Amino acid sequence: ASLVGADSAANLIFNVALPEKLRKSLSNAVDDAVKKGLAEAAAKGQREAAEAVVKALLPTLKAGELDAGFDLRGPGAKDLYTLVMGLKVKEGGEIEKLVRKAIKSLPEKDQEKVKFDVEKAGDVGIHQFIPDEGMTEENSKRMFGDKPDVYFAFRDDALFAAIGEDGLAALKEVVAAKPKSGAMAQMEVSMNRLAGQMTKDHPAAPDAAKKAFKGGKKDKVRFAVEGGKALTVKISMDAPV
Numbered sequence: 023a024s025l026v027g028a029d030s031a032a033n034l035i036f037n038v039a040l041p042e043k044l045r046k047s048l049s050n051a052v053d054d055a056v057k058k059g060l061a062e063a064a065a066k067g068q069r070e071a072a073e074a075v076v077k078a079l080l081p082t083l084k085a086g087e088l089d090a091g092f093d094l095r096g097p098g099a100k101d102l103y104t105l106v107m108g109l110k111v112k113e114g115g116e117i118e119k120l121v122r123k124a125i126k127s128l129p130e131k132d133q134e135k136v137k138f139d140v141e142k143a144g145d146v147g148i149h150q151f152i153p154d155e156g157m158t159e160e161n162s163k164r165m166f167g168d169k170p171d172v173y174f175a176f177r178d179d180a181l182f183a184a185i186g187e188d189g190l191a192a193l194k195e196v197v198a199a200k201p202k203s204g205a206m207a208q209m210e211v212s213m214n215r216l217a218g219q220m221t222k223d224h225p226a227a228p229d230a231a232k233k234a235f236k237g238g239k240k241d242k243v244r245f246a247v248e249g250g251k252a253l254t255v256k257i258s259m260d261a262p263v
Contacts (some may be wrong), residue, residue, distance in 0.1 A: 023204025025093040025108050026194055031215035035091035035208045045086035052083050078120040081112030081195050093210075095192060097218055104186030106196055111181055118176035140173075141190060143197035148175045149189070165219060207247040213263055214241040234262050 026033045040048060056076050063072035089110035096103035109116060125136050131197035134152075141148040151172040162170070166186045173193045174183040179201075184193040217231035235241040248254045 023091075023202050023208075024199040025106055026210075027093055027095050027106070027192070027216070029105060030210065030212060031096055031211070032211045033091065033093040033208070035204055037089045037204060037206055038087070038088035045084075047151040048086050049084045052080070052222050056080065074123070078113070079117040080206045085112055088110050094184070095188070097215065098187055100187060101218055102167050102187045103219075104184060104192050105166070105193045106189075107179045107182065108262055110179060112179070114176040114178045114181060117181065119130070121176075127219060141177065141194070144192040146175050146177050146197050148173055148193060148197070160173045162221075165258075205246040206253070207221075207245075209245045210217045211243045212241055213243065 023035060023037070026103070027037070039045075041204040043197070049204050059131075060069060060072055061074065063069045071188060087110065090108060092105060092107040094103055094105050098104070122138065125133055125138075137150045137152070140150045151174065153169065153172060154171065170185050171189040172183070172185045173189050175193060176182075182193055182196055184190070184196075186192070214235040216230045217227045219225035231241070239262045241263060243259040243263055244257070246256045248256065
């Protein structure tokens with residue numbers, strides 16, 4: 023829930039946990055899968071690498087919880103957007119060690135695409151991925167620019183990534199943000215902020231949005247599933263929509 027910024031154009035959030043009985047069944051299933059996977063890795067002479075992966079990912083897999091989401095922010099000064107993503111994990115430090123080791127094993131030209139510890143948010147290191155020129159397809163270029171900045175970070179309880187013109191600032195913001203409660207599932211869209219991305223199929227969309235939502239009129243469409251004694255589904259939209 024902390025991912026959603028004041029300039030959110032669209033966001034999607036899930037926060038779902040399995041009941042205790044199902045979580046135990048999941049844990050047993052994960053143990054069986056790990057045992058089988060390690061046996062296959064040992065037969066291929068890859069047991070050490072497989073054990074490192076298991077050590078890093080096992081606590082998250084057995085937690086039986088999906089707490090994740092993204093927030094698309096903008097448009098900014100250049101009519102471009104910034105995408106921020108987050109995923110709750112267990113022992114994020116171990117996952118970071120695994121990623122660092124994996125990057126070091128790549129060919130040198132591929133290692134150069136990842137720069138570790140380019141910035142910090144408190145005591146959390148922020149890393150950068152440098153995409154190749156041809157990696158960005160046309161829709162992404164229209165939304166994030168020809169060669170967007172890509173940053174990622176590992177907090178002990180979460181993984182974060184950001185892409186776009188304000189990616190570094192956005193990532194610093196969410197890494198430093200404190201967790202807060204939210205709906206089990208939420209999707210929210212700002213019609214005015216997304217209108218610029220509709221021009222390919224609807225050239226008149228930006229002008230229509232400016233006309234409909236001028237004077238500070240609200241422009242949100244929302245869908246949410248909330249918990250409690252019973253699940254509640256809520257769908258709403260502001261009057262001008």
